[in-house]
Amino acid sequence: MSNHQDAHIVIDKKQSIFSKILEIIAGSFASIIGVLAGAGLLKALLSVLTMIGWLSSESGTYIVLSAAGSAVFYFLPIFLGISIAIKLGANGYVGGVIGAALLTPGITQLVEEGVTTIDFLGLPVLLADYSSTVFPIFIAMFVYAGLDKILKKVIYKDIQMFINPMISLLILVPLTMLVFGPLGTLLGEGLGSVINFLSVKSGLLAGAVLGSTWTFLTIAGLHWTVIPLAIANLATGPDPIIAMAAAAPFAQIGIGLAVLMRTRDKDLKAIAVSGIVPGALAGTTEAINYGIILRYRKTMIYVIIASAIGGAINGTLGVVMNDFVLPSVLAIPAFSPIGQFVIGVTVAFALGFLFTFVFGYENKNQKRIDHFIQVSSETIRSPLKGKVISLTEFKDPLFASERVGKGIVIVPETGDVYSPVDGVISTLFPTKHAIGITSNDGAEILIYIGVDTVKLNGEHFKAHIKQGDKVKQGDLLLQFDIERMKALGYQTTSPIVITNTEKYLDIEPTTNTTVDLKEELLRMTV
Numbered sequence: 001m002s003n004h005q006d007a008h009i010v011i012d013k014k015q016s017i018f019s020k021i022l023e024i025i026a027g028s029f030a031s032i033i034g035v036l037a038g039a040g041l042l043k044a045l046l047s048v049l050t051m052i053g054w055l056s057s058e059s060g061t062y063i064v065l066s067a068a069g070s071a072v073f074y075f076l077p078i079f080l081g082i083s084i085a086i087k088l089g090a091n092g093y094v095g096g097v098i099g100a101a102l103l104t105p106g107i108t109q110l111v112e113e114g115v116t117t118i119d120f121l122g123l124p125v126l127l128a129d130y131s132s133t134v135f136p137i138f139i140a141m142f143v144y145a146g147l148d149k150i151l152k153k154v155i156y157k158d159i160q161m162f163i164n165p166m167i168s169l170l171i172l173v174p175l176t177m178l179v180f181g182p183l184g185t186l187l188g189e190g191l192g193s194v195i196n197f198l199s200v201k202s203g204l205l206a207g208a209v210l211g212s213t214w215t216f217l218t219i220a221g222l223h224w225t226v227i228p229l230a231i232a233n234l235a236t237g238p239d240p241i242i243a244m245a246a247a248a249p250f251a252q253i254g255i256g257l258a259v260l261m262r263t264r265d266k267d268l269k270a271i272a273v274s275g276i277v278p279g280a281l282a283g284t285t286e287a288i289n290y291g292i293i294l295r296y297r298k299t300m301i302y303v304i305i306a307s308a309i310g311g312a313i314n315g316t317l318g319v320v321m322n323d324f325v326l327p328s329v330l331a332i333p334a335f336s337p338i339g340q341f342v343i344g345v346t347v348a349f350a351l352g353f354l355f356t357f358v359f360g361y362e363n364k365n366q367k368r369i370d371h372f373i374q375v376s377s378e379t380i381r382s383p384l385k386g387k388v389i390s391l392t393e394f395k396d397p398l399f400a401s402e403r404v405g406k407g408i409v410i411v412p413e414t415g416d417v418y419s420p421v422d423g424v425i426s427t428l429f430p431t432k433h434a435i436g437i438t439s440n441d442g443a444e445i446l447i448y449i450g451v452d453t454v455k456l457n458g459e460h461f462k463a464h465i466k467q468g469d470k471v472k473q474g475d476l477l478l479q480f481d482i483e484r485m486k487a488l489g490y491q492t493t494s495p496i497v498i499t500n501t502e503k504y505l506d507i508e509p510t511t512n513t514t515v516d517l518k519e520e521l522l523r524m525t526v
Helices: 017-030 033-051 060-074 074-085 091-101 105-112 135-154 157-201 205-219 229-236 241-244 245-264 267-282 286-293 298-315 338-359 366-371 480-485
Strands: 117-120 122-128 378-380 388-389 406-412 416-418 421-430 434-439 442-448 461-463 476-480 494-498 506-510 521-523
Touching: 017 074, 017 480, 033 060, 060 074, 074 091, 074 135, 074 476, 091 135, 091 157, 091 241, 105 442, 117 157, 122 157, 122 406, 135 157, 205 241, 205 298, 241 476, 245 286, 245 298, 245 338, 245 378, 267 286, 267 378, 286 298, 298 338, 406 521, 494 521
Parallel strands: none
Antiparallel strands: 117 122, 378 521, 388 406, 406 494, 416 476, 421 434, 434 442, 442 494, 461 476, 506 521
16 A cells, blocks of 8 residues: 555544544545635625625625635535545545536536536436535545545556546546436435424524534534535525524633633633634634533533523524634624624623633532642653654743643654553543543643644544543554645644643653653653
8 A cells, every 4th residue: 555545544444334424524624614714704704895885796806805705615516525535535636526527617507597407328417506515525425435446456556547537537427417416415405404494493492402512513523514514505595503503602702701710720711712712713612612611511511501592592583694604703794684693692602601600610529629639750651752842842832831731842753642651541632633641640641743733623643542441551542644744734743741730849851852652751750
């Protein structure tokens, strides 16, 4: 197998089919969600500028900026064709061409002229507008990935470069137009109709359910299975899904703000700020979800209640999303009616804040339990092989300032991560970029792979353990595709920190400039 093939993420055969599908959907959207959200914000800005009369929808400026905001949505089958094919280990460019075939002028012009069917070798092809669609290309890419594996086995290696793409296009483009396109369109319209029906019949119930569960769907990565439904809805009109789910991130921001105001813990304040700011500006609240809500279980109750009420308000008032955005303060113009949307999310924010500020976020005995945790002097072995640098030189100021804890940074040579101690996996982030281990001697160790690798949403990572597993020093914990991540522009520099630093008299890092696996990395004394 070539290095190129090795670069693709490996799906554990022990996973259920449903889990595999979820992983593929999540990985496929993770690589383009940023540009989708950015383009959506641009479209929302244009809506505001035209609404207040600063820009005419007929002006050249508007036309150019509208093209910038709309392009990724119109050509979504192409971008998804590329990302899904790569995720499945096939040729991304072939996947993109299959998506592009649905949008060529010869097809789109016939649709605009009202032509509903054409003939292909005597078979009727149902024509449709596939711009902004999701499901047809997903189905086509699953079939293409299977075909590509077969072709790699049966076609002579020296001619695969051009024969495999030719055969794939020859088979997949007609199949997509004959079968996958109509089937995917029907599936998307059906699911969208069900959700729209529920929101019409009982917007209160639909909003409450979606709002209350959205935080946990996000934490588990399952929200990626809902986002395609919202995008599919936008292909034919406004979307009510994200409008109802939007209550959750605003409730999370409210909880984060209350924790920021209540706590005296500098580390916790830093976590809260790192969630509030990007949450309010861009709709990304991972720091609050993973750093506060999962850590302080009382806040789970608060976010469920606040999000359910806010979602129910938006559902009852018929709020919809007109352009795809990640819900945030800056994205408010993408929703309508704006006034009703503001009411719903403001209620969610206020309730999340008030519950947390008034009733607190810690269990009554949490501080007492933390106080009596006993630690012993111990030595932490290196989980990675590579160059050693000081934590203060790390790019992320949250780590460099030692607010997360004292430790050290390794620039890894390989993508294999081993357990540095005997202990228990206390945390495995859903994005797999970070692992928390509690050693048998009480050390709380965080292994954080790379810079901004949370944005990969688990792609190019493979976990060999799960949360709660007992591990021995030297056990393989995680593998990450170091070459692929570097090719995508991600730094793999990885801090290893002791998050309960305050319990130690001294934490002394190695003085070596390089470290091998299992060599002494940190020495802690009490």
